[in-house]
Amino acid sequence: xxxxxxxxxxxxxxxxxxxxxxxxxxxxxxxxxxxxVQELYCLQDLVFPAISVGGPDLLERYERQIAQADPFSPxxxxxxxxxxxxxxxxxxxxxxxxAVTDFIRDFTGITTEVTFVGRSDHFQxxxxxxxxxxxxxxxxxxxxxxxxPA
Amino acid sequence: xxxxxxxxxxxxxxxxxxxxxxxxxxxxxxxxxxxxVQELYCLQDLVFPAISVGGPDLLERYERQIAQADPFSPxxxxxxxxxxxxxxxxxxxxxxxxAVTDFIRDFTGITTEVTFVGRSDHFQxxxxxxxxxxxxxxxxxxxxxxxxPA
DNA sequence: TGGGACCATATGGGCGTCAATGGGAAGCGA
DNA sequence: TCGCTTCCCATTGACGCCCATATGGTCCCA
Numbered sequence: 029x030x031x032x033x034x035x036x037x038x039x040x041x042x043x044x045x046x047x048x049x050x051x052x053x054x055x056x057x058x059x060x061x062x063x064x065v066q067e068l069y070c071l072q073d074l075v076f077p078a079i080s081v082g083g084p085d086l087l088e089r090y091e092r093q094i095a096q097a098d099p100f101s102p103x104x105x106x107x108x109x110x111x112x113x114x115x116x117x118x119x120x121x122x123x124x125x126x127a128v129t130d131f132i133r134d135f136t137g138i139t140t141e142v143t144f145v146g147r148s149d150h151f152q153x154x155x156x157x158x159x160x161x162x163x164x165x166x167x168x169x170x171x172x173x174x175x176x177p178a
Numbered sequence: 179x180x181x182x183x184x185x186x187x188x189x190x191x192x193x194x195x196x197x198x199x200x201x202x203x204x205x206x207x208x209x210x211x212x213x214x215v216q217e218l219y220c221l222q223d224l225v226f227p228a229i230s231v232g233g234p235d236l237l238e239r240y241e242r243q244i245a246q247a248d249p250f251s252p253x254x255x256x257x258x259x260x261x262x263x264x265x266x267x268x269x270x271x272x273x274x275x276x277a278v279t280d281f282i283r284d285f286t287g288i289t290t291e292v293t294f295v296g297r298s299d300h301f302q303x304x305x306x307x308x309x310x311x312x313x314x315x316x317x318x319x320x321x322x323x324x325x326x327p328a
Numbered sequence: 329t330g331g332g333a334c335c336a337t338a339t340g341g342g343c344g345t346c347a348a349t350g351g352g353a354a355g356c357g358a
Numbered sequence: 359t360c361g362c363t364t365c366c367c368a369t370t371g372a373c374g375c376c377c378a379t380a381t382g383g384t385c386c387c388a
Contacts, residue, residue, distance in 0.1 A: 036262065037262055037265055037266070037267060039264070039266075042349090045349065046351085047362095047363090050348095050349095051347075051348050053348095054346085054347055054348085074250065075252050076259070121363095122365065122366080123347090123348085123365095123366095124347090124348095125348090125349090127363085145262075145263035146262045146263055147259075148241075148258065148262045152263070159263070162259060163259065163263070166260050167260060192338070193338085195338095195341090196340075197340085197341080197372095197373090199339090199340095200338095200339095201337075201339070204338085269374090271374065271375075272375065273338080273376095274337090274338090275338090277373075
């Protein structure tokens with residue numbers, strides 16, 4: 029219906045309750061519904077201390093990337109280790125919440141709050157302060173990146 | 179209809195009400211209507227303490243830059259973190275107002291008033307005093323400082 | 329040319345809906 | 359039985375939707 033709303037965008041911080049649950053932002057849940065995603069796949073980000081969450085397409089995208097690389101290269105080996113060995117399936121409850129497991133806490137440093145960060149075709153779970161610092165660093169570092177004219 | 183009305187020009191300062199809303203200047207709303215923009219995309223300016231607001235084309239311009247990089251590279255990852263994770267969707271209410279969220283307040287320093295600044299293909303939200311100072315600085319020729327080397 | 333009707337914008341606030349959150353109770357496996 | 363998960367329902371606070379008022383300017387007409 030809306031051409032742009034079908035992607036994961038923006039960020040929001042929600043609290044973890046006493047049972048270790050946290051609500052996925054309604055906007056993100058709407059994207060999941062629209063894409064008919066029912067089972068979520070989680071894996072560690074390759075750069076940041078964040079957990080990437082998406083549908084089966086997220087896994088497939090990483091697998092294609094692995095397949096493109098030399099299968100005996102250290103890079104492909106490490107990616108496979110992270111993607112296949114570090115990946116976890118996850119479901120949302122009836123209210124659209126997910127359980128914050130130790131797998132997530134250990135890798136991200138999340139304790140009481142989760143920042144949900146849109147990444148277009150998937151979203152990520154961050155420790156709020158870590159996200160803020162990564163944003164500042166990315167903004168300052170951008171000047172050194174190769175800028176290509178439009 | 180009018181050739182001049184199809185871009186964002188000039189600036190205006192409006193008050194934030196008790197519910198945290200502020201009217202987008204009618205002239206800017208007219209441009210949005212003419213461009214058939216219904217959902218707004220907001221992003222932190224890369225140089226100034228201002229929030230850039232535009233239609234989907236504003237987002238797509240940044241995404242084209244990301245698409246040119248290796249999708250699994252740290253550079254693309256950081257760009258996506260800024261553009262997808264740092265951007266937010268926003269809608270105007272029936273009276274043409276937008277909600278000034280903490281996301282906007284924290285980055286701009288806006289408290290009680292918002293200065294809307296036209297930037298041709300998009301417009302920006304500024305803290306009035308900060309905008310005034312940036313204008314003075316620009317007149318004194320210091321506007322060249324933020325320009326990044328090619 | 330001055331007064332007043334008229335209009336568009338900006339602003340204020342009521343109210344219903346929904347998302348986020350909290351917690352009880354039932355089901356299940358160890 | 360005990361701990362953990364799943365299902366269900368209650369609360370509340372924010373936001374969207376609606377209507378009312380203020381304010382300043384323009385246009386018309388006497």
